[in-house]
């Protein structure tokens with residue numbers, strides 16, 4: 009940004025720093041955000057955008073949730089996502105439901121569907137059989153994860169006879185078929201990691217084992233993602249690093265989730281949602297605006313791929329994609 013006499017404007021960071029992930033970033037105030045928002049720049053990508061988006065769903069438990077999932081898939085499919093993915097419940101509790109949703113989405117929409125798969129609670133043979141079944145049924149993309157400890161247990165303990173960590177799972181999957189494999193990355197470091205460097209080495213191990221893409225944990229400050237991406241690039245990792253975008257439509261749930269995941273929630277975000285507990289429509293408008301702004305900052309910094317945690321609701325992802333210039337059937341906006 010330049011000021012009136014054309015000089016480069018200094019960022020007006022306030023004192024106080026946020027220490028998280030691979031370094032520190034200044035704590036931002038609302039004044040900084042206005043000053044830093046690049047208001048003179050067009051909101052949507054200015055040239056024909058080559059954005060790729062993907063959408064994550066969870067497997068439905070009830071008939072009502074099932075209807076909501078299919079309604080969301082139907083609304084988002086016309087945006088021609090690169091892929092959609094379906095999560096795998098803690099400890100493999102949704103094995104069949106994940107399978108059924110993945111198969112049905114790919115069959116009915118023609119969009120490549122990815123199955124999430126975790127190491128928790130299963131032997132290698134059991135996991136290999138699940139992966140083989142996906143391969144035989146035409147599913148070529150797996151999101152390979154370690155998984156969280158099952159409910160009631162605090163600490164992750166590898167299953168005796170199972171895959172210990174996600175890197176081991178990636179190597180095992182590659183023996184079954186040449187799957188497209190996505191793995192998780194943590195711009196603010198995984199909460200159980202021994203250190204940031206150990207976690208960074210772990211993501212490198214996953215790529216060395218054959219992962220084709222890193223999808224990140226959600227984050228609220230784009231700077232964390234950009235530093236992580238740059239550190240991966242500096243380490244010679246060339247697979248796409250895709251930001252996981254979580255639109256905040258329920259601040260309290262996101263606060264709880266962020267504690268579990270060790271992700272930083274800035275004060276300005278809390279202020280934006282203050283007083284909106286009983287105003288879901290306004291909350292949604294704010295949520296879409298915040299997430300679209302995050303995406304715009306990422307896009308301005310060269311990010312072309314976006315993965316949306318939809319929580320099985322289409323409208324926020326739809327609004328954000330629209331603001332990013334995506335239109336139905338990949339007819340993208342030319343500015």
Ligand SMILES: Cc1cc2nc3c(=O)[nH]c(=O)nc-3n(C[C@H](O)[C@H](O)[C@H](O)COP(=O)(O)OP(=O)(O)OC[C@H]3O[C@@H](n4cnc5c(N)ncnc54)[C@H](O)[C@@H]3O)c2cc1C
Pocket residue numbers: 094095096097098099124125126151152153154155156172173174175191192193198199200201202206207210214223224225226252
């Ligand atoms: C995009 C995305 C999708 C997700 N989808 C699901 C899902 O569908 N189902 C689900 O249950 N969870 C899901 N999760 C959550 C994920 O399972 C948890 O974050 C889990 O705690 C770590 O999984 P991981 O694959 O990153 O594990 P890993 O990469 O195995 O790492 C886990 C931790 O172990 C450490 N570590 C790795 N190798 C070793 C080793 N050899 N010795 C000691 N420490 C080691 C790492 O540094 C890290 O702290 C998802 C997360 C993301 C970001």
